[in-house]
Amino acid sequence: MSLDADQLVPHTQAPKLGDIFIQFLIIGAISFGGGIIAYERILLVDKRKWLSSDEFMAYLAISQTMPGLNSVNMAVLAGDSLRGALGAIVATIGLILPGSLFVLGVGVLYSTASDHPLANLILIGIAAAASGLLAAVTYRIGEDNWRQIKSLLIIVATFLLMSVVKLSLPLVLLIMAPIAIYIYRPGKGA
């Protein structure tokens, strides 16, 4: 991170909408291979000091609890805290714009070339690696949870209902959420 003039003066006023947009656009364009939350933390806490570390953690907790992608939720919350509803909108659009154009470009190619034998072979290898990636990410996110019997039971029960019993997702949530909240209810110790 370069030290620009911006960093030397403390922010006494809210950042400009254009600035929020550009900063999130950069994250949206360079975050190949995931880890967007880390880029967002660097931007919000370290580079621009738009949020304190505590604020960031609080927003991260909300992002993770609410439905939707964590990185997108974080952009919504940070944008709102900086510049209200408009801030939330420009941050979110900035974050998803570059990837959307990329995906759309590749998608058009896929629509026209998916019958090509070589394209097909490459896609098979790409898909295999993607499942390895997904498994690794899931393993890492769950790291603390695999070792606790309470959370492990909830993980296994949710997986079984979804993948073996093959209930629909709303039903799985309706069954598991009350049980899990009961298990973790306040006063029982975390």
Place this chain on the structure above:
Amino acid sequence: MSLLIHLSLSFALLSILAVGGGTAVLPEMQSLLSHQFGIDHTQFIHIYSIGQLAPGPNMLMVLVIGYQLAGLLGASIVLLSFFLPSSVLCFYMGRLWNRFGESPWRRAIQNALEPISIGLMASGVYAVGKASIVGGITAALALVSFYLILRTKINPVWVILGSGGFGALLMTYLK
């Protein structure tokens, strides 16, 4: 027209069910698309995998699904339906959250939802794995990728591209 409405409602529902992020809704999305929109598991996995190469949030591949089914209009409808409902919900929840501050129930709900979303992610892994691991070569590629991403600092994009190239080579010459 009815296709667009159907698409938009389906993805809006997936959006507010995506507790713990996009991976949690992968199995649901996969079965929905195959039963109601005629996108089979292989196609779905291809699109999902291509999406992993893109920068930005990892579910932008929903755009390709929209594009395949209904062109550019379909892509924009799906993008809006998938990202708007959860974002609006999060927006208002963020404001409520600030008003109510720290409460023991907030912690409890967060703790409770975490293992559920990991369970759902595991189902996502299972769904993607089942459709993409079709033999010895793909199983080996998946394992090596898993190991590399977990144990090294290599950017996953290189792993995915490498697996695509190397896999194509293996499958061409080992057949």
